[in-house]
Amino acid sequence: MEEHTLESRQIYEGRRVSLRVDRVVLPGGRETTREIASYPDCVAIVSVDADGNVILVRQYRHAVGREMLELPAGGIEPGEAPEESARRELEEETGYRPKDIRRIGGAYTAPGYSTEFMHLFLATGLEPGPSRAEDDEIIQVVPVPQSRVGDLVDSGEICDGKSVIGLLILISSMEKNKE
Numbered sequence: 001m002e003e004h005t006l007e008s009r010q011i012y013e014g015r016r017v018s019l020r021v022d023r024v025v026l027p028g029g030r031e032t033t034r035e036i037a038s039y040p041d042c043v044a045i046v047s048v049d050a051d052g053n054v055i056l057v058r059q060y061r062h063a064v065g066r067e068m069l070e071l072p073a074g075g076i077e078p079g080e081a082p083e084e085s086a087r088r089e090l091e092e093e094t095g096y097r098p099k100d101i102r103r104i105g106g107a108y109t110a111p112g113y114s115t116e117f118m119h120l121f122l123a124t125g126l127e128p129g130p131s132r133a134e135d136d137e138i139i140q141v142v143p144v145p146q147s148r149v150g151d152l153v154d155s156g157e158i159c160d161g162k163s164v165i166g167l168l169i170l171i172s173s174m175e176k177n178k179e
Contacts, residue, residue: 001027003034016040016075039116043086044073044162046104046170047096047123053143054170055094055126056163060138069142069152071163073118082119090123092132094141099125104169109161120166146174 003024012019022034047055061068074089076082083101091097105120131139144152149167152158158167 003027006031035113037110037114037116039114040078041076041082041117041119042073042109042162043076043082043089043119043121044071044166045086045090045101045121045123046071046166047090047094047098047126048146048170049096049126049143051143052146054146054149054167055090055096056142056144056158057093058140058142068160069158069163070160071166073162076119083121086119086121086123091129092134093137093139095129095131096123096126097129098123099127104173105165107161107165118162118165120162120169122170146170 003026005022005024007023008020009022010018010020016039018038020036020038022036023031024034025031049055055072056069057072058067058069060066072090072093074085074093076085077088080088083103086101087098101121101123103119104122107118107120108114109116109118131141149158150171153164153167158164
């Protein structure tokens, strides 16, 4: 079921994203185009403090025109390992430094049009400190009891893919630990 690329034309090169249009041949021989956003890989961090709170962030997202309650997350810098990026992003956005961090999964964020792959991490043993948000970020740190995260996903208050995936992994592991 693989598609074969006949031609690839870059139409935009930005600071973090580039856009291209590929002309492809489908398995049956028909030609069509695919619009692709090339975007660097990213990390999202499920972080749990000593009181059992999940550390979320609230920030305005211009693309969707609203504030979002999300997991801390961000892009992987060139030459940076995903775990290093997760540690850096968590500290930048929340001020917390994790003693322990481990990979709990990953997913393509929008494989229909984007190359971005998200690495998910669980961070524990959090040590508080000052956040260092980037100049263009206004972030509010929001600790939420683990027992409430499922309700926030169900109600739609948490509705971005990275957060839903990461929190469902957390809920699943909590359920397994009850057994």
